[in-house]
Amino acid sequence: MTTTQGTPLRQQAVEPAQAPTTRRGRLALLGPGLVLAAASVGAGDMVTSLAGASGYGMALLWAILIGVVLKFVLTEAVGRLYMATGQTVIASLRSVGRWLPPAFFLFVLVIGLLYGAALSSVASLALSTLFPALPARPLGIAIALASAALVYVGRYALFERVMSVFILVKFLGMVVLAVAMLATVDDLPGLVSTMRPRLPEGDVVTVLALIGGVGGTAGIASYSYWVREKRWQHRSWLPVMRADSAVSYAVTFLFVLCTTVVGTGLLYGTGNTISGNDGLAALADPLGADLGSAARVLFLLTFFFVTLSALVGGFNALCYLLADSLRTMRGIPETDAEPHMAQNSRPFRAFVVYCAAASIAVTFMGKPVALVLTYAAFGSLILPLLSGALLVLLNRRGIEPLYRNKIMSNVLLSGAFLLFGVLAVVQVKETF
DSSP, rough: BBBSSOOGGTTSSSOOOOOOOOHHHHTOOOHHHHHHHHHOOOHHHHHHHHHHHHTTTTTHHHHHHHHHHHHHHHHHHHHHHHHSSOOOHHHHHHHHOOHHHHHHHHHHHHHHHHHHHHHHHHHHHHHHHHSTTHHHHOOOOOOOOHHHHHHHOOOOHHHHHHHHHHHHHHHHHHHHHHHHHHHHOOOHHHHHHHHSSSOOOOOOHHHHHHHHSSSSSSHHHHHHHHHHHOOOOOOGGGHHHHHHHHHHHHHHHHHHHHHHHHHHHTTTSSOOOOOOHHHHHHHHHHHHHOOOOHHHHHHHHHHHHHHHHHHHHHHHHHHHHHHHHHHHHHHHOGGGGGGHHSSTTTHHHHHHHHHHHHHHHHHHHOOOHHHHHHHHHHTTTHHHHHHHHHHTTSSSSTSSSSTSSOOHHHHHHHHHHHHHHHHHHHHHHHOO
């Protein structure tokens, strides 16, 4: 984006503060990446990695690594686009196609309709398994309302602190379980030997699911809002943003690695597998039988915090996307965006109320299968649209060379577009 004289619009405003020059100073300011890791790693990641481990041990870690790299490339590009233009991702999408903001608004609106009900029911499943006396449905509603209230009243600084605690708790929980599994497994060399990479014959769908299932969707699109809240605008913040997003996916990979270790030690070669969240909760009993009752409790608490953090982070991400899509469709300039999309703005809070009300309504409806399938199909379309748009936006001549895509970024974004496009076609085909 340039003026008639060719001067970037970002440089006409007052220059923001520069980033610290020391590595320690930069690391101390990381935050959006931890928010993304906490919001993106959910029960689905646990189910996918445990299911893969039950059939192949740790032989498919290469597929998980590819997924992590592609998601990192997407996230870094989203942050770089904001730093290059000063525009949020939705506002930038409008310049690619005027239909894109309404399309994102529709996609996210459908996702928000079921997101809270789905995740709060999973979180309540973890607690009700741990405390059988707790009624599952009222507990799920209470969890959804508490999560929405946290997003509604809290500013970004509080939200970031809470999400950092969530990621610390669930990461440490899974690390402790993985270490305990390695320390007690009968055949440690046999477990380690399953790390030899392999491509399962006739099971390409499992590999694609592992690649596409690691990390988030709406959270990636929302990364620019969290970067915006941190005021990372000067070019000196670019290394900080890249380190921040790299930390996010390093934590994500380590979490999934630990989950794979647990799944390999517990399920590989037994003929048992994980099917859905109910199977995930049922895993607690055999885990307790192998590692003791403390491990059972730790697993269920980790399971709960994994889902709770995804619920809170997802509400925040969805409401940012909805509020910004609405602002963009109404034609409100980016310079007037603060009253329309900040965490304390009326549109943002109105969408929080929408997500909370939808959670209660869908919970009482019993989570209709048709709506859940529609939600999954709509969600699968976000990443191919986003990766395709980033290929266009970050190769424009109006983008400063510092921020423009390099060859490797273009190759990886193209790969992400093709892979997530194929996954979206498969998901939509299975749904409709």
